[in-house]
Amino acid sequence: MERLIYLDNAATTKTAPEVVEAMLPYFTEHFGNPSSVYGFAAANKEVITRQREIIADTLGAKSNEIYFTAGGSESDNWALIATAEAYASKGKHLITSKIEHHAILHTCEYLEKKGFEVTYLDVDENGIVDLEQLKSAIREDTILISIMYANNEIGTIQPIREIGAIAHEHGILFHTDAVQAFGQVPINVDEDQIDMLSASGHKLNGPKGIGFLYIRKGVKIRSFIHGGAQERRRRAGTENVPGIVGFGKAVERAVSTMEARTKKERELRDYLIERIEKEIPYCRLNGDRTKRLPNNVNFSFRFIEGESLLIMLDMKGICASSGSACTSGSLDPSHVLLAIGLPHEIAHGSLRMTLSEETTKEDLDYVVENLKEIVSNLRSMSPLYEDFVKKQK
Ligand SMILES: *Cc1c(COP(=O)(O)O)cnc(C)c1O
Numbered sequence: 001m002e003r004l005i006y007l008d009n010a011a012t013t014k015t016a017p018e019v020v021e022a023m024l025p026y027f028t029e030h031f032g033n034p035s036s037v038y039g040f041a042a043a044n045k046e047v048i049t050r051q052r053e054i055i056a057d058t059l060g061a062k063s064n065e066i067y068f069t070a071g072g073s074e075s076d077n078w079a080l081i082a083t084a085e086a087y088a089s090k091g092k093h094l095i096t097s098k099i100e101h102h103a104i105l106h107t108c109e110y111l112e113k114k115g116f117e118v119t120y121l122d123v124d125e126n127g128i129v130d131l132e133q134l135k136s137a138i139r140e141d142t143i144l145i146s147i148m149y150a151n152n153e154i155g156t157i158q159p160i161r162e163i164g165a166i167a168h169e170h171g172i173l174f175h176t177d178a179v180q181a182f183g184q185v186p187i188n189v190d191e192d193q194i195d196m197l198s199a200s201g202h203k204l205n206g207p208k209g210i211g212f213l214y215i216r217k218g219v220k221i222r223s224f225i226h227g228g229a230q231e232r233r234r235r236a237g238t239e240n241v242p243g244i245v246g247f248g249k250a251v252e253r254a255v256s257t258m259e260a261r262t263k264k265e266r267e268l269r270d271y272l273i274e275r276i277e278k279e280i281p282y283c284r285l286n287g288d289r290t291k292r293l294p295n296n297v298n299f300s301f302r303f304i305e306g307e308s309l310l311i312m313l314d315m316k317g318i319c320a321s322s323g324s325a326c327t328s329g330s331l332d333p334s335h336v337l338l339a340i341g342l343p344h345e346i347a348h349g350s351l352r353m354t355l356s357e358e359t360t361k362e363d364l365d366y367v368v369e370n371l372k373e374i375v376s377n378l379r380s381m382s383p384l385y386e387d388f389v390k391k392q393k
Pocket residue numbers: 010011070071072073074076101103148150151152177178179180200201202203209210211
């Protein structure tokens with residue numbers, strides 16, 4: 001059989017078999033609309049409440065602070081747009097970072113067109129937000145700070161607790177896009193002083209098309225999808241019962257396995273990093289070495305086009321990414337890699353590999369052997385590399 005090594009778990013993950021199994025009865029037997037009066041369907045209300053409790057427990061939140069959405073992008077859009085609208089009379093300034101997911105950045109651009117002002121914080125060479133710059137960006141009219149928990153491209157984890165404390169010292173709401181971090185690092189919304197948090201099912205072995213927004217009690221936020229009275233009148237639409245059940249199961253699973261799973265992933269991640277740094281010349285690890293998601297590896301290889309690298313890896317059955325899935329197809333280098341200060345030509349030669357619990361050391365050995373050969377072949381075809389080698393002599 002052809003070998004398939006899936007190292008693109010930041011783009012999406014395999015739905016766990018027990019998640020699928022938990023979901024199936026909600027397509028077939030228990031298909032009722034939770035808003036219906038008869039017991040057969042109304043029982044699904046309890047089922048949803050139970051999932052809300054499971055999720056809330058893992059965050060130290062209350063179950064009525066969890067609002068189901070159709071995924072991370074919707075949660076991000078909702079948090080930003082509805083907060084901006086609800087607090088516009090207090091101020092029209094928001095703070096975010098230059099390395100957010102496009103679900104945040106493009107929503108900020110939309111808000112700028114609607115008359116809001118947004119400050120985009122720089123990050124250092126490892127992708128970490130500068131807390132002093134954050135403090136000095138705060139104004140009288142700042143209503144929201146939105147900084148991602150962990151970055152989807154380079155895996156850098158932000159000093160979330162410090163950011164939450166700064167926001168609250170100034171009476172400003174704090175939202176975090178935790179789509180990559182949730183299920184990978186322990187999160188507590190009180191200790192981290194988080195007012196709103198976005199998460200998504202398909203990034204932690206749950207189904208696609210389901211997410212949630214945590215909204216702290218007392219935050220004035222408008223509904224985003226208008227219609228029925230679902231989700232405490234804040235998010236209309238017949239509940240995605242199978243999705244919610246699958247999400248609950250995935251969260252339960254991710255949290256109960258977190259310690260052992262991430263320990264193993266961290267070891268394999270560091271093994272892969274070490275081998276690449278030792279065996280492939282002219283490469284650079286992107287992102288912070290320690291404040292990093294357990295499963296993220298991101299390298300730039302000089303004199304290489306990331307796209308060519310991906311195609312050659314694909315021919316060997318290796319699935320990886322050269323940036324964010326949403327940006328491939330465009331020729332612009334990743335905004336994240338530019339924000340950490342990489343020149344365009346180096347940002348173009350980047351490769352992201354994101355591991356899963358199923359990744360083995362043998363997989364990674366196979367990847368390194370192929371990567372070495374591919375990088376060397378691609379470089380041998382590069383006139384820039386030829387010039388470079390001549391100059392070295
Ligand atoms: C995947 C991702 C999203 C979008 O989530 P969807 O559920 O795919 O809409 C948002 N933010 C980050 C950091 C992500 O990795």
